[in-house]
Each structure stands twice: as C-alpha cells, then as structure tokens.
Amino acid sequence: MNIDLTGRTAVVTGSTAGIGRAIAEGLGRAGAAVVINGRTEKRVSTALRELRELLPKTEFTGVIADLATPEGAAELFAQAPDADILVNNVGTGRWKSFFEIEDREWIDLFELNVMSGIRASRHYVPNMTKRGWGRVVFISSESALAIPKDMIDYATTKTAQLAIARGLAEVVGGTGVTVNSVLPGPTNSEIMGGWAQANADAQGITREEAEQQFLKTNRPTTLLNRFATTEEVANLVVYVCSEQASATTGTSLRVDGGVVRTIA
Structure with missing residues (x-):
C-alpha cells in the first residue's frame, strides 16, 4: 500500500513530542504539508528543526498556541486557517485519587483534552465538507473504555472524545469527510x-x-x-488519514496492544 498525501495540509495539535510528534512525522513522510503546534517557542522551534532536518523536502510550519483556551485556538486558526487533515492530539493526564481532584482541575483538563478538539473541528471541518474531502482524527485512549480508578478525570475526557467523534461523523456523513478516533494503550x-x-x-x-x-x-x-512505540500509533493514524481509508468513519480504532478485552 502506497499512502500518498501530496497536496494535503495537516494540522496536528500538541505535536512537539510524543505521539503527536510521531504523527506529524508520519504524515510528512506521506507527503503532506504539516502544521505542528505547541505551547512554547522553544518546543515548537526544536521540533521544527528536527523535522526539517529529517525530512528536508517536506513543508513543516509551527504555531505557538495554548489550545486549552479560546485565545490559543484563535491564534492557531489565524496562522493555519485551513486544513485537509486535522488530528486532535493535544492532551494530558495524571494519576490522582478521584476524591482529591478539585473542580478547577476537572474543568482545566476538559478544556485541554476535549474543548481543544471541539474548537478545532468546528473551525476546520466546514471547509473540508465544501471541498468534499477531509480527515479528522481524535486521539483518545484505551482508558476511554477501561476506566482506570486513579485517572477517572482523564478517562472521562477520553470517553467524551469518542462521543464527539461519532456525532461529528454523523453530521458530515456522505460529504467525503471521515471522522474517527484512535485509542492508544500504554505507549x-x-x-x-x-x-x-x-x-x-x-x-x-x-x-x-x-x-x-x-x-x-x-x-x-x-x-x-x-x-507500544509512538511510531506504531502514528502508523494507524496515517492510514486513517489516507485516501485508502475512505470507507472508515464513525468508528474507534484501538492500537492498545490488546489491553481492552473485547471483540468489538
């Protein structure tokens, strides 16, 4: 299978390191022009330098923006106004007892892990539907299905992503735009x-x-x-963003190493 994303522009949120960085590299290797995002100039410039050295023929640009805020989202949209591919990857998690998590911590985590993807999808998807082609991927987690008792807040946000992705897939059905979730396990x-x-x-x-x-x-x-390695997760994401995955939409795809014990 030859995945060719030449001529496509991808926005990958939270992509200066980890899974997001591997996804940005994978999409770049497939020929896409890639917009990477991080919260600090140092992290964005470092990631850009490394990616450009690795793939000198690929177009990489960077946007410094905190996507946990509406202002940060607006900054991303101003610098990267359009995209054919959107990977909602930015997010974080922590180990903490349910009884110790304050209201503000719940809200802050929801803003980063969930609202970032809502805002980005709301901005980029309408133009995808007008063109008749687009790919949206939410990076969720196996924790969305197998709730860890010491990360209930994180798991809640990841389950919310599954609902948003499925609902959005219903909204854009038949337009040539696909919306899916990818669920990594321990990576x-x-x-x-x-x-x-x-x-x-x-x-x-x-x-x-x-x-x-x-x-x-x-x-x-x-x-x-x-x-798993970050590259193993990125491989699935790149496929989901490809032309070959045109019939895959509205679903949750696990790359969890078999952690979740279900056949569906």
Whole structure:
C-alpha cells in the first residue's frame, strides 16, 4: 500500500513530542504539508528543526498556541486557517485519587483534552465538507473504555472524545469527510515514557523493568507485553488519514496492544 498525501495540509495539535510528534512525522513522510503546534517557542522551534532536518523536502510550519483556551485556538486558526487533515492530539493526564481532584482541575483538563478538539473541528471541518474531502482524527485512549480508578478525570475526557467523534461523523456523513478516533494503550510517549524512567530511577531498576511492573499491576490484560512505540500509533493514524481509508468513519480504532478485552 502506497499512502500518498501530496497536496494535503495537516494540522496536528500538541505535536512537539510524543505521539503527536510521531504523527506529524508520519504524515510528512506521506507527503503532506504539516502544521505542528505547541505551547512554547522553544518546543515548537526544536521540533521544527528536527523535522526539517529529517525530512528536508517536506513543508513543516509551527504555531505557538495554548489550545486549552479560546485565545490559543484563535491564534492557531489565524496562522493555519485551513486544513485537509486535522488530528486532535493535544492532551494530558495524571494519576490522582478521584476524591482529591478539585473542580478547577476537572474543568482545566476538559478544556485541554476535549474543548481543544471541539474548537478545532468546528473551525476546520466546514471547509473540508465544501471541498468534499477531509480527515479528522481524535486521539483518545484505551482508558476511554477501561476506566482506570486513579485517572477517572482523564478517562472521562477520553470517553467524551469518542462521543464527539461519532456525532461529528454523523453530521458530515456522505460529504467525503471521515471522522474517527484512535485509542492508544500504554505507549512510550513523553508522558508515559517519562513516568517509567522516573519510576525506574526511584527504584533503582531498568526502564524496561519499570514498564513491565506497570503492565503487570495496571494493564495485566495486555497481549503485547510491552509499551507500544509512538511510531506504531502514528502508523494507524496515517492510514486513517489516507485516501485508502475512505470507507472508515464513525468508528474507534484501538492500537492498545490488546489491553481492552473485547471483540468489538
């Protein structure tokens, strides 16, 4: 299969590191012009430099904007007014007891993980439908289906993304625009990889041992028996954004290493 996105423009939110960075690279390798996004000049400029060195023939541009705010979203839209592909990737999570999460923390997480994708989709999708082609992908999580007891707020936002993606797919049905969700499992992203390394350092064990410890304790149903790489997640996203995936819409696609024990 030859995925060719030449002539397409992709916006990938939260793409200076981790899964978002891998998605930006994957789309660039497929020929798309890619807009990357981050909250600080340092992170955006570093990611741009690395991507341009890696793929000198690909057009990469960067937008510094905090998409947890309406003002940040407006800045993104001003600098990148149109897109054929939108990957709503930006987000974060934390381990915290349900009883310790304050109202403001719930709202802040919802603004970043959910409202960022709502605002971006509301802006970019209408032009996609006018052109008769577009791809929207929400990066959710296996936590949307298998709710971890110590990340209930995070899981709630990820489940909300599934509802938005399905509903939006219904809205744009028959227009040539597809809307899907991709659900990674434990992945060597910036957040998870950093946590594993910190845990390894604290216990005096290797990072691989820390990962195995996490999987046995928190994701014992894994069939992969290791963390996925960001590239493995990006591979599925690039396919979903391709012409070849034109009949795939309104669905949730898992790249979770078999963590969620369901056949559907």
